[in-house]
Amino acid sequence: MTQLWSPNTILNLSQDGRCVGHAPSKGRKCLTPIGYDNLKRVVSEIATQEPDADLLRSKLRCMAQHGLCRRYHQYQVDDMVDKWTSRIRAAFPPPPPARRMHRHADRSVASSRASSIAPRSVASVSSSRPEHSEIQTLQETIAAMQETIRVAQRQLERLQYTSPSESSLSRVDTDDISTLRLSRSSSMQSVTTTRSETIRSVAPTAPVRSTRVETPAATRAEEHTPRPIATRCSRTHVRRLPVDEECAICYDEEHLSERAPEDIVWCKSGCGKSVHRECFEAWQASCVQESRAATCTHCRTRWVDECAC
The missing domain is CATH 3.30.40 (Herpes Virus-1)
Structure with missing residues (x-):
């Protein structure tokens, strides 16, 4: 289709294959690489349509989602759409109402003359094109909404993954750590004693020499070996x-x-x-x-x- 205007010039797109967003901490444009083919395809489709900011808003949103990097700047989608919409309105200001009605009437007369001269087959093809374009626009809008849902789902999973118990464990003081180690050592000794008593109760009746249960050397060493104490920072x-x-x-x-x-x-x-x-x-x-x-x-x-x- 014929290109009606240049989105790269009007919207000031750099075409460098990098994110179109702004990095506030760096004070400059983001330099993260993106999949430029998807952005280029949407720009080519917008160039064949009338530069109407209101009608192109869904296309601009789709273009922003493809042009912004997934990791850092997807939250700037609405800001980019508003900025591009303002630039389109500044470059192509809407005509006065009277002029708009006159231009619409001229288009109606021209289209009626063309339809009376052209064959029926050509008329059917021209009437099917807007329908195909509308279907494609709806499909892209649905894809953009699905992408927004996926981004929100990932954020929800991140919030659900960070449980309160993990955050509370990260704030345990060093004094509490020593208390936890003492309780762990006591629990281990009680488990060892219980295990020895269980072995004695299960063993068959026999002379005293055969019923003696020797505690493994590794267990005795584990019970009496002092655990290292965490050192505090001297600074x-x-x-x-x-x-x-x-x-x-x-x-x-x-x-x-x-x-x-x-x-x-x-x-x-x-x-x-x-x-x-x-x-x-x-x-x-x-x-x-x-x-x-x-x-x-x-x-x-x-x-x-x-x-x-």
């Missing part, structure tokens, strides 16, 4: 805050509590808040390139060296 720093929020550098949808402990670092000299290790290492590298000391992205205090805690 003085602020208390670490709970990791029940998102990273303040990349603003990922998942909470920091869903990551492994070794994937998270936290500010020990200022606010006590945590961020992704990979995000902070990128920030630290940029500070080194600019010949300045790395600071916390929350409170801007100087970042101290890591310790064992």
Whole structure:
């Protein structure tokens, strides 16, 4: 079909095969690669339709879902649709009502003349095209809604996976850990005693020498060997805050509590808040390139060296 306008120019699309969203923490466009073929297909379809912002809104939403990266910026779909809609209205302002009615009348007269001159077969083909386009539009709208449902389902599964018991266990103090170890040792000794008594009760009646049950050497060693005591950090720093929020550098949808402990670092000299290790290492590298000391992205205090805690 004939191209009626250029969406790449009007909507300011970069066509670099990367996410069309904006990275707030970086202050620039997102550089995450995307599947550009799907975005290119939707742009080509929009170029063959009238540049009407209201009629193209569902197409623009589908284009935003294909153009934004799945990991970080799917939440910007509505913002991108509003921005593109404003650019279309600015480039193609709607005509006055009188002019719009006059243009509609001219189109009606022209279409009636063409239908009277053209054969019936051509008329049937031209009438089937809008129906096919409408079916395709509805199919893409349904696909976009299904994708939105899948994204919401994944977010719900993440929230359900993080149970209250896990978050409460992550806040147990070091003093409580020693208490738990003592109770575990007592439970193990009671289980060993019960097991020995059970063996004595099941054994057949025989002289005293044959009924003696020897406790395995491994069990005795396990009962009397002291367990290592966790050492506290000797450095003085602020208390670490709970990791029940998102990273303040990349603003990922998942909470920091869903990551492994070794994937998270936290500010020990200022606010006590945590961020992704990979995000902070990128920030630290940029500070080194600019010949300045790395600071916390929350409170801007100087970042101290890591310790064992």
